[in-house]
Amino acid sequence: MRRPEGGLVVMLAMLLLAAMGATAADDKAAAREALRDMRKQTLDQLYQADPKAKAVIRKAAGYGVFGVTGVQILFVGGSGGRGIVRDNLSGRDTYVRMGAVSGGLGVGFKDTRTVLVFHKRDVLKQFLDQGWTFGGEAEATAKVEGKGGTAGAAGTAEGITVYQLGTTGLMARGTVQGTKYWKDDELN
Numbered sequence: 001m002r003r004p005e006g007g008l009v010v011m012l013a014m015l016l017l018a019a020m021g022a023t024a025a026d027d028k029a030a031a032r033e034a035l036r037d038m039r040k041q042t043l044d045q046l047y048q049a050d051p052k053a054k055a056v057i058r059k060a061a062g063y064g065v066f067g068v069t070g071v072q073i074l075f076v077g078g079s080g081g082r083g084i085v086r087d088n089l090s091g092r093d094t095y096v097r098m099g100a101v102s103g104g105l106g107v108g109f110k111d112t113r114t115v116l117v118f119h120k121r122d123v124l125k126q127f128l129d130q131g132w133t134f135g136g137e138a139e140a141t142a143k144v145e146g147k148g149g150t151a152g153a154a155g156t157a158e159g160i161t162v163y164q165l166g167t168t169g170l171m172a173r174g175t176v177q178g179t180k181y182w183k184d185d186e187l188n
Contacts, residue, residue: 032187035084035095039065042113045165053163057117062087062124064116064181066098077102082184083114085128089121094128095187100179115163123159131182132160 042065047054057063063086070079079100084093118124126132 028187031082032095035067035082035187036093038067038113039084039086042067042115042165045113046115046163049165050163053115053117056161057115058088060088060117060119061121062089062118064096064118064127066096066114066116068098068100068112068114070100070110070112072102079110079179082187083181085116085124087124087128095184096128096181097184098179098181110166113165115165117161117163118159119161120159127160127181128183131180 043057064083066081066083068079068081070077079098079102081098083096083098085096086093116127118127
Protein backbone atom coordinates (compact mmCIF):
# COMPACT_ATOMS: atom_id res chain seq x y z
CA MET A 1 0.00 0.00 0.00
CA ARG A 2 1.42 3.33 -1.03
CA ARG A 3 1.38 6.27 1.45
CA PRO A 4 0.29 9.70 0.25
CA GLU A 5 3.08 12.11 -0.48
CA GLY A 6 3.69 14.85 2.08
CA GLY A 7 2.89 17.49 -0.54
CA LEU A 8 -0.49 15.93 -1.24
CA VAL A 9 -1.41 15.99 2.45
CA VAL A 10 -0.35 19.63 2.72
CA MET A 11 -2.33 20.49 -0.40
CA LEU A 12 -5.47 18.79 0.94
CA ALA A 13 -5.08 20.60 4.24
CA MET A 14 -4.73 23.94 2.41
CA LEU A 15 -7.87 23.24 0.36
CA LEU A 16 -9.79 22.39 3.53
CA LEU A 17 -8.63 25.58 5.26
CA ALA A 18 -9.48 27.67 2.17
CA ALA A 19 -12.99 26.20 2.09
CA MET A 20 -13.44 26.96 5.79
CA GLY A 21 -12.17 30.51 5.23
CA ALA A 22 -14.62 31.03 2.37
CA THR A 23 -17.49 29.92 4.60
CA ALA A 24 -16.39 32.30 7.35
CA ALA A 25 -16.16 35.13 4.83
CA ASP A 26 -19.67 34.31 3.58
CA ASP A 27 -20.97 34.32 7.17
CA LYS A 28 -19.36 37.71 7.81
CA ALA A 29 -20.81 39.13 4.59
CA ALA A 30 -24.26 37.84 5.57
CA ALA A 31 -23.93 39.36 9.06
CA ARG A 32 -22.91 42.73 7.58
CA GLU A 33 -25.83 42.63 5.14
CA ALA A 34 -28.27 41.78 7.95
CA LEU A 35 -27.01 44.76 9.96
CA ARG A 36 -27.40 47.09 6.96
CA ASP A 37 -30.97 45.82 6.47
CA MET A 38 -31.73 46.30 10.18
CA ARG A 39 -30.36 49.87 9.96
CA LYS A 40 -32.59 50.71 7.00
CA GLN A 41 -35.72 49.25 8.63
CA THR A 42 -34.99 50.99 11.93
CA LEU A 43 -34.40 54.38 10.30
CA ASP A 44 -37.61 54.00 8.27
CA GLN A 45 -39.48 53.25 11.52
CA LEU A 46 -37.84 56.21 13.29
CA TYR A 47 -38.59 58.65 10.46
CA GLN A 48 -42.22 57.54 10.44
CA ALA A 49 -42.50 58.01 14.22
CA ASP A 50 -40.48 61.27 14.29
CA PRO A 51 -40.03 62.93 10.87
CA LYS A 52 -37.72 65.59 12.39
CA ALA A 53 -35.19 62.86 13.23
CA LYS A 54 -34.19 62.65 9.55
CA ALA A 55 -32.87 66.23 9.56
CA VAL A 56 -31.16 65.67 12.94
CA ILE A 57 -29.31 62.62 11.57
CA ARG A 58 -28.43 64.32 8.28
CA LYS A 59 -26.81 67.29 10.12
CA ALA A 60 -24.95 65.10 12.63
CA ALA A 61 -21.32 63.96 12.49
CA GLY A 62 -22.62 60.39 12.40
CA TYR A 63 -25.09 57.93 13.79
CA GLY A 64 -25.32 54.34 14.97
CA VAL A 65 -28.19 51.88 14.78
CA PHE A 66 -28.27 48.87 17.12
CA GLY A 67 -30.46 45.80 17.49
CA VAL A 68 -30.62 44.92 21.18
CA THR A 69 -32.16 41.96 22.97
CA GLY A 70 -32.48 41.99 26.74
CA VAL A 71 -33.90 40.13 29.70
CA GLN A 72 -34.54 41.13 33.33
CA ILE A 73 -35.30 38.61 36.08
CA LEU A 74 -36.00 40.21 39.45
CA PHE A 75 -32.76 41.97 40.43
CA VAL A 76 -30.44 40.92 37.59
CA GLY A 77 -30.62 41.56 33.88
CA GLY A 78 -28.61 41.97 30.78
CA SER A 79 -28.76 42.68 27.09
CA GLY A 80 -26.57 42.45 24.04
CA GLY A 81 -26.54 43.23 20.39
CA ARG A 82 -24.77 44.46 17.31
CA GLY A 83 -24.98 47.60 15.28
CA ILE A 84 -23.47 49.74 12.61
CA VAL A 85 -22.10 53.27 12.99
CA ARG A 86 -22.01 55.59 9.98
CA ASP A 87 -19.54 58.48 9.76
CA ASN A 88 -21.54 61.05 7.78
CA LEU A 89 -18.42 62.91 6.62
CA SER A 90 -16.51 59.94 5.20
CA GLY A 91 -19.49 57.65 4.53
CA ARG A 92 -17.61 54.84 6.31
CA ASP A 93 -19.46 52.18 8.29
CA THR A 94 -18.01 50.61 11.44
CA TYR A 95 -19.58 47.50 12.96
CA VAL A 96 -20.02 47.66 16.73
CA ARG A 97 -21.06 45.29 19.51
CA MET A 98 -22.79 46.23 22.72
CA GLY A 99 -23.47 44.59 26.02
CA ALA A 100 -25.19 45.67 29.19
CA VAL A 101 -25.77 44.47 32.71
CA SER A 102 -28.40 45.88 35.00
CA GLY A 103 -29.39 45.73 38.62
CA GLY A 104 -32.78 46.70 39.99
CA LEU A 105 -36.26 45.35 40.24
CA GLY A 106 -37.82 44.08 37.04
CA VAL A 107 -39.04 41.17 35.03
CA GLY A 108 -39.39 40.47 31.32
CA PHE A 109 -37.69 40.46 27.94
CA LYS A 110 -37.48 42.91 25.06
CA ASP A 111 -36.14 43.36 21.56
CA THR A 112 -35.42 47.00 20.76
CA ARG A 113 -33.66 49.16 18.23
CA THR A 114 -31.51 52.01 19.45
CA VAL A 115 -30.34 54.92 17.31
CA LEU A 116 -27.44 57.02 18.62
CA VAL A 117 -26.91 60.38 16.88
CA PHE A 118 -23.43 61.88 17.33
CA HIS A 119 -23.67 65.67 17.05
CA LYS A 120 -19.95 66.41 17.20
CA ARG A 121 -17.07 64.83 15.31
CA ASP A 122 -14.94 64.39 18.46
CA VAL A 123 -17.78 62.53 20.21
CA LEU A 124 -18.13 60.18 17.21
CA LYS A 125 -14.37 59.63 17.09
CA GLN A 126 -14.20 58.93 20.83
CA PHE A 127 -17.11 56.48 20.56
CA LEU A 128 -15.38 54.57 17.76
CA ASP A 129 -11.88 54.68 19.26
CA GLN A 130 -12.67 54.03 22.92
CA GLY A 131 -16.20 52.69 23.02
CA TRP A 132 -18.79 54.25 25.23
CA THR A 133 -20.40 53.44 28.56
CA PHE A 134 -23.81 54.70 29.53
CA GLY A 135 -25.92 54.13 32.64
CA GLY A 136 -29.39 54.69 34.07
CA GLU A 137 -32.73 53.47 32.79
CA ALA A 138 -36.42 53.40 33.66
CA GLU A 139 -38.95 52.02 31.24
CA ALA A 140 -42.17 50.21 30.61
CA THR A 141 -42.48 48.04 27.52
CA ALA A 142 -45.49 46.04 26.44
CA LYS A 143 -45.47 44.83 22.86
CA VAL A 144 -46.16 41.34 21.65
CA GLU A 145 -46.93 40.28 18.08
CA GLY A 146 -46.97 43.87 16.82
CA LYS A 147 -49.38 45.20 19.45
CA GLY A 148 -48.43 47.63 22.18
CA GLY A 149 -45.50 49.99 22.41
CA THR A 150 -42.51 51.25 24.30
CA ALA A 151 -42.42 54.23 26.60
CA GLY A 152 -38.97 55.71 26.22
CA ALA A 153 -38.50 59.03 24.47
CA ALA A 154 -35.32 60.32 22.96
CA GLY A 155 -32.71 61.62 25.34
CA THR A 156 -29.39 63.39 25.02
CA ALA A 157 -26.15 62.56 26.82
CA GLU A 158 -22.57 63.67 26.13
CA GLY A 159 -23.36 65.13 22.68
CA ILE A 160 -25.35 62.05 21.70
CA THR A 161 -29.09 61.90 21.10
CA VAL A 162 -30.60 58.49 21.83
CA TYR A 163 -33.76 57.19 20.20
CA GLN A 164 -35.15 53.86 21.36
CA LEU A 165 -37.74 51.98 19.35
CA GLY A 166 -39.52 48.88 20.63
CA THR A 167 -40.08 45.89 18.39
CA THR A 168 -41.29 43.13 20.71
CA GLY A 169 -41.20 42.38 24.36
CA LEU A 170 -42.91 42.57 27.67
CA MET A 171 -40.95 44.31 30.40
CA ALA A 172 -41.43 46.48 33.44
CA ARG A 173 -38.39 47.62 35.31
CA GLY A 174 -36.60 50.40 37.09
CA THR A 175 -32.89 49.67 36.91
CA VAL A 176 -29.45 51.14 36.81
CA GLN A 177 -27.79 49.81 33.71
CA GLY A 178 -24.24 49.99 32.45
CA THR A 179 -23.94 49.66 28.69
CA LYS A 180 -20.65 49.23 26.85
CA TYR A 181 -20.11 49.66 23.12
CA TRP A 182 -16.97 48.47 21.29
CA LYS A 183 -15.77 47.78 17.74
CA ASP A 184 -16.71 44.37 16.38
CA ASP A 185 -13.32 42.90 15.39
CA GLU A 186 -15.06 39.99 13.67
CA LEU A 187 -16.97 42.18 11.17
CA ASN A 188 -14.61 45.12 10.65
